[in-house]
Amino acid sequence: MVMWPSGTVDMLIVGGGINGAGIARDAAGRGLSVLMVEQDDLASHTSSASTKLIHGGLRYLEYGEFRLxxxxxxxxxxxxxxxxxxxxxxxxxxxxNQSPRPAWMVRLGLFLYDHLGGREKLPGTDTVSLAASPYGAGLSPRAGKAFVYSDCWVEDSRLVVLNAMDAAAKGATIATRTRLVSARREADRWVATLATEGGERQVTARVLVNAAGPWVADVLGRAGATSDDKGVRLVKGSHIIVPRLYEGDHAFMLQNDDRRIVFAIPYEGDFTLVGTTDEAWEQAPGKATIGAGETRYLLDTIGRYFERTVEESEIVWSYSGIRPLYDDKAASASAVTRDYVLDLDAGEGRAPMLSIFGGKITTYRKLAEHAMRELAAVMPDAGTAWTAGAALPGGDIANADFEGFLHGLAARYPAMPTALLRRLARAYGTRVGAILGTARTIEDLGPDLGGGLTRAEVDYLVGHEWARSAEDILWRRSKMGLHVPPGTPERIDAHLAATLPLAA
Incomplete structure (x- = not known):
């Protein structure tokens, strides 16, 4: 049950994706009262449909995006x-061996990539012979050289949830399944009407933050405002999940003849994630699905680079998202900037509104800091920046040593299945004790609802992470949907139907 704030909140944030959750966390940690509303589940749209990388964006160097x-x-x-x-x-x-770019150009870009950001932990670029290196296994043709560089993987939807959890721990109110109906200025305050599962309610706020992603223009309209010189350009990106294409824990960055990039990344142990596409989205924001042309494009890329061919019937899952990019008037969807623009609409005696255009998951924390800097003049009582280096929930692992943490966890729970402990540790980090508690065996965690997803874990997700449906649990709080047996969603939903009234 949402404990609605009484009186006027400092900040009403519309949008429960990565930018909204990041701003909520930052603002709450500065001592501000925050209400964040999301019309669906946390990360239910763009923020769970990324390529799941924390990266600098090597290809953005080609467009001169050095600051980004x-x-x-x-x-x-x-x-x-x-x-x-x-x-x-x-x-x-x-x-x-199939690059449309000369090797010297790629190597120069990688030199800049290694040195622009003050790299400390991650290894730099190497050059390997594909014929002689394990990195060439599974490729066809296995010839020529390759460059090997570093970036990071992220569980994108969990990153959103962890930011929301930290915001809530610092006093923010997080309201999912809550839609902004309208907002109007009354002098120096916003009066907003929200549609909740229990009916409509009104709230007042000093500042309105429009972090609605693809719906940013829609929220502007509901607030009776427009943005004269800034806009959002919607671009659909789609991915496919296929049976594992190659051995090894490395990923591939594949260059096509049209100069576009496709990644092939190890996924959930048994699979390879392949994507993304870039297609202009001309419809209203909403749920997107992969098109036939996108599917063919990604399968053709697999066919060009790998020994193993994949038929459309072998695709085990696909997902698509609408990226709300800042409209820089680029000629093609691939060339549109991934940078962000903050638009502050404020004036003497007028309630401020800050709208977020564009952005990428890697820079969400910095975007939140920039948002708070923009609002400093109208919120002088806010504290100072604090999020740089502050661990997210479950991330306070000594020396950031995950394997060492997992080893200690296995020593504390010697009778628990190793695979279960690894999965739980990856999802919850140091918060895993809230699920395992005093349990000694997996049976102590309650009935298995499917694929090792126990009642204890499901109840934790309901009580601490705003999960309300099997879809929330199987596809956003985890990717267990790829692993569970038939009937699992129905069992989870039946359990939730019985327990959610108690949780409320």
Whole structure:
């Protein structure tokens, strides 16, 4: 049950994706009262449909985005230290045997990539022979050289949830399944009408933050405002999950003849994630699905680079998201900037509104800091910046040593299955004790609702992470949907139907 704030809150944030959750965390940690509303589940749209990388964006160097790349590279290692359970390093293999770019150009870009962001932990670029290196296994043709560089993986939807959890721990109110109906200024306050599962209610706020992602223009309209010189350009990105294409824990960055990039990344042990596409989205924001042309494009890329061919019937899952990019009038969807723009609408005696255009998951924390800097003049009572280096929930692992943490966890719970402990440690980090508690065996965690997903874990997700449905649990709080047997969603929903009234 949402404990609605009484009186006027300092900040009403519309949007429960990574930018909204990041701003909520930052603002709450500065002592402000915060209400964040999300019309669906946390990370239910763009923020759970990414390529799941914390990266500088190597290809953005080609478009001269040096400031963005530098900022993202600095954030890359910072976020790795803040959440080593859901973020970990990956080596990326960049074959040159089918590259439309000359090797010297790629190597120069990688030199800049290694040095722009003050890299400390991650290894730098190597050059390997694909014929002689294990990195070439599974490729066809296995010839020529490749560059091998570093970036990081992230469980994207969990990153959103952890930011929301930390915001709530610092006093913020998080209201999912809550939609902004309208907002109006009354002098120096916003009066907002919200549609909740229990009906409509009104709240007042000093500042309105529009972090609605693809719906940013829609929220502007509901607030009776427009943005004269800034806009959002919607671009659909799609991914497919296929049976594992190659051995090894490395990823591939694949260059196509049209100069676009496709990643192939190890996924959930048994699979490979392949994506992304870039297609202009001309419809209203909403749920997106992969198109036939996108599917063919990704399968053709697999066919160009790997020994193993994949038929459309072998795709085990696909997902698509609408990226709300800042409209810089670029000619193609691939060339649109991934940078962000903050638009503050304020004036003497007028309630301020800050709208977020664009952005990428890697720079969300810095975006939140910039948002608070923009609002400093209208919120002088806010505290100072604090999030750099502050661990996210579960991320306070000594020396960011995940394997050492897992070893200690196995010693404390010797009768628990090793695979279960690893999965729980990856998802919850040091918060895993809230699930395992005094349990000695897996049977102590309650009935198995499917694939090792126990009642204790489901109850934790309901009580601490705003999960309300099997979809929330199987596809956003985890990717267990790829592993559980038939009937699991129905069992989870039946359990939730019986327990959610008690949780409320």
């Amino acid at each position: 790349v530098r900022e993202a590279l600095i954030e890359r290692e910072r976020l790795l230290n803040m959440a080593p359970h859901i973020i970990w390093p990956l080596r990326f293999v960049l074959p040159q």
